[in-house]
Amino acid sequence: MKIVLLGSGNVATQLGPALKEAGHQILQVWSRSEANAKILANKLGVGTEVIGQLATVNMNADMYLIAVNDKAIREVAEALSLSIGDRLLVHTSGSTDITLFDGLSSTFGVMWPIQTFSKIKSVDFKRIPIAIEGSSVIVTATLRTIAQSLSEKVVEMSAVQRTFFHIAAVFACNFTNHLYYLADQILQDQHLDFDMLRPLILETAEKVQTNRPIGVQTGPAIRGDQHILDKHLALLKDNLIAFELYRKISECIMQSRDHIQSTR
């Protein structure tokens, strides 16, 4: 497939090379920051052109892949559609409806790689699930073909399912990282090294690779150990955020015990 890639952020930086490696042609890269577009185009090598203006976009691509901030998708799509007319517009956002493309093209969709990306850390796309949704059966089939060239785990999801999946990802990724951050703060206050906690963090994530989280919950709250909970809360009284989250999440874990016991 011939693809024009719009964006040069974390997602575009990982997706572009993966698409090229899967045999697709990245005709052009556009980004609001031309400097960043050039960096990405350099990674993609000969055959990929950098464009500074959306007006100069190549009209012969099979897909226009918009990997920009959620808030900028519509604006980019509008500018694009002035040049390319009725061609396949696809975004990569977990939290954006494809109806956002209404009125700009008759063929559109989403291809959402369910992973947290950074520019510097490469990821193995084969193992990254990709959620797809197309404006028609034909578009969905096209997106499935492209997504399957990247990943072994391609799933069609409705807009509602994708939003709930995004919420689940916020819990499992964004919120989890905030807990790591609070743990880091607590250690720093005691002049203890975060590095000592890293094996535990990794093991906790690895445990649920083969188990359901419900089966591997440990700690004072699930044991109902009120003595330890009270001791910890007393020590957190000078760190209001940590105190409140400790109390709240412990309550939630204790409430989940009935459910856990009934399913064991």
Added chain:
Amino acid sequence: MKIVLLGSGNVATQLGPALKEAGHQILQVWSRSEANAKILANKLGVGTEVIGQLATVNMNADMYLIAVNDKAIREVAEALSLSIGDRLLVHTSGSTDITLFDGLSSTFGVMWPIQTFSKIKSVDFKRIPIAIEGSSVIVTATLRTIAQSLSEKVVEMSAVQRTFFHIAAVFACNFTNHLYYLADQILQDQHLDFDMLRPLILETAEKVQTNRPIGVQTGPAIRGDQHILDKHLALLKDNLIAFELYRKISECIMQSRDHIQSTR
């Protein structure tokens, strides 16, 4: 060193074989459940005896290692001390003071492996940090020698530091697992497969193996994307626990933004 191991739970089951592999002799295993003690003793092989009564404990060990539930440590130590007199008593708990041994022996301490253990999943002890504290300089040196025979990361921690480390571990391990559990619930409600979320969970933990959490926070809250936050909260209105935690943790992340910006 000649060691008597008290307990047959997750910690004892991992610690026993690791100690043996490091060249120590496990003279005896005792557990409230003699059946479990036998299973563990079988793993430890010839030379390790199962005892059903603490009264029959071998008096010639260099260390009596108590790896039982926090609440049972004192009771086991009391029963032990009737038989062994003034010998080295050590527990493996992150959240228990060593003064718990007061009056039972003049030599005591803690050797806390900072990891979440299960009986079935083996762990590489070399990479598991071990926190130690002894009742005297000599005891601490002994514990350091033993701990270093197991792990490359041995750190002396005071009782207060250990408690704060335990609190940090509750955030980074127990609470994190509860977030995985909530994510799993949200997916199940939408007939979506938790397996799709596993790569994201692992990558989130791997990211902080080389970064500080503060540097890799992503998601709608850190971006201040109120539109997405409101959309997600509206969809969670039938899941009270998830709703409250979503709102609370998002607030905490937004409050952390100033701190994050000031340290970037």
